[in-house]
Amino acid sequence: MTAIERLMREWLASDDPAKRLHAEARLKLPFDETTPTPSEPQTGCCGGDAPRLPGLATLAANAAVAVATHVAHGMPSAPDDVHEARLKACETCPNLILPDWRCGGMGGCGCYLKTKARWAEQVCPLGKWVGT
Numbered sequence: 001m002t003a004i005e006r007l008m009r010e011w012l013a014s015d016d017p018a019k020r021l022h023a024e025a026r027l028k029l030p031f032d033e034t035t036p037t038p039s040e041p042q043t044g045c046c047g048g049d050a051p052r053l054p055g056l057a058t059l060a061a062n063a064a065v066a067v068a069t070h071v072a073h074g075m076p077s078a079p080d081d082v083h084e085a086r087l088k089a090c091e092t093c094p095n096l097i098l099p100d101w102r103c104g105g106m107g108g109c110g111c112y113l114k115t116k117a118r119w120a121e122q123v124c125p126l127g128k129w130v131g132t
């Protein structure tokens, strides 16, 4: 079982309805193992080796769930202060992949964080920031 699948199974029992909705949708889609980061060189938050992105099937599934969840909530935008606070949390997270601001590593979703953090109902896959 991949780290993302394990996390989604935990979220099914969460008190947070946004997490449950996300997990229910995500568990209907495939999971695969983590693959190396593609194309251009990327670095982690402290200039070390970049965390890895999930494999393509997981990336596609996570993106589909993020979009579906966003649409299901009426596509709300997070205010600037919430957006900034979320990105500040990502900035110090070892899962951050620069320069693209993507979420990788163990349990990372692979999402583009500047967009994900703007979508009000989205949640950090490791619980470092929550939906509003």
Ligand code: SF4
Residues within 6 Å of the ligand: 089, 090, 091, 093, 094, 095, 096, 102, 103, 104, 108, 109, 113, 123, 124, 125, 126, 127, 128, 129
């Ligand atoms: S979304 Fe969460 S796990 Fe991903 S980089 Fe940001 S703080 Fe880290």
